[in-house]
Amino acid sequence: MTASLTACVTDGGPTDVKGRSLKIDDKGSFTPTESRFNTFAFLKPSSDYITDAKQRNNGQGWMETIIWDSGRSFITIEFINIAWFSDSNERRFANVDIFTKLAKKFPVSKDDFVELDVISPRTKGYFAQNDKCIVGSFTKRFKGPTPYDNDRGLPDAVVEFGTCGDKFSVSPEEFIHKIDLITEDDKKNIASAFSNVNPLPGAKKLPLTTINGSWAGLVDEFSGSVTRETAAQVEFKFSLPDESAQCTGTAVNAQKTTLTGSWELECTNGLHADGIWTNRPGQNFVASGSDTEKRRVQFELRS
Structure with missing residues (x-):
């Protein structure tokens, strides 16, 4: 899901050929009270959580991830400080087919x-709950009105969560309604709740090193190597023995998000393919797309 912005704001730092910002700073782990959001107010005190934060363009964009249960449970939040997401982004999160992919x-x-369509605070998306698991994906407005004339109250945050564990202390409805920027009162309450919890570990940074995939009509399986060029861009290469070809490609984060993006590749025999990729906590970097003859290409980048 690619997030786009609306506002009289321009990004600094390096960009790719399509103008997308590549500047992402890894801020590492954070304690419950260091979070930009009140997320830990809805989680039972535990030392099992692993945290990781990133910022883009000196804090204009801020991303936090909390995972537990060996990556099977997660909460991710992406927030835009001085702008907001476009209405097309809202429409994507209101698309049940897109939510279905996460819910699977x-x-x-x-x-x-359950569909979310709340006027105040503006919230759109979906969540699902049964006796074992909860999962949700939605956009929401966190901050108040800005002085920009074209600010129509569009969302400035994207939230996704999922778990089959017991760490949530509230219902998904309460979490969705109350998740927000952290306040001083939140910090006091969270500090008290987590006072006896050891410092939380940071996410392990395992480098992406291999690519494994398939190309319909050409090869059932191919493999190769991966290198990271920047925090927002990776390069990969592999061979197609039956075609006597070498292929090289690039995968780049979408604008203002680390959860999805685009990729493209070229081969020495003239083949070209492109598509999109997604990345979720505790899972591999998964990509899919097609070549110029509409043959499906899919692969994973792994550590």
Whole structure:
């Protein structure tokens, strides 16, 4: 899901050929009270959480991830400080087919889906709950009105969560309604709740090193190597023995998000393919797309 922005704001720092910002600073782990958001107010005190934060363009964009259960449970929040997401981004999160892709990672059915369409605070998306798991994906407005004339109250945050564990201390409805920027009162309450919890570990930074995939009509399986050029861009290469070809490609983060992006590749025999990739906590970097003859290409980048 690619997030786009609306505002009289321009990004600094390096960009790719399509003008997308590549400047992402890894801020590492954070304690419950260091979070920009009140997320830990809705989680039971535990030392099992792993945290990781990133910022883009000196804090204009801020991203936090909390994972537990060996990566099977997660909360991710992406927030835009001085701008907001476009209405097309809202429409994507209001698309049940897109939510279904996330929900398939948890044993919930479409009968469990609940649509979110709240006027204040503006919230759009879906969540699902059964007796074992909860999962949700939505946009929401966190900050108040800005002085920009074209600020129509569009969302400035994207939230995704999923778990089949017991760490949530509230219902998904309460979490969705109350998740927000952290306040001083939140910090006091969270500090008290987590006072006996050891410092939380940071996410392990395992480098991406290999690519494994398939190319319909050409090869059932190919493999190769991966290198990271920047925090927002990776390069990969592999061979197609049956075609006597070498292929090289690039995957780049979408604008203002680390959860998805685009990729493209070229081969020495003239083949070209492109598509999109997604990345979720505890999972591999998964990509899919097609070549110029509409043959499906899919692969994973792994550590």
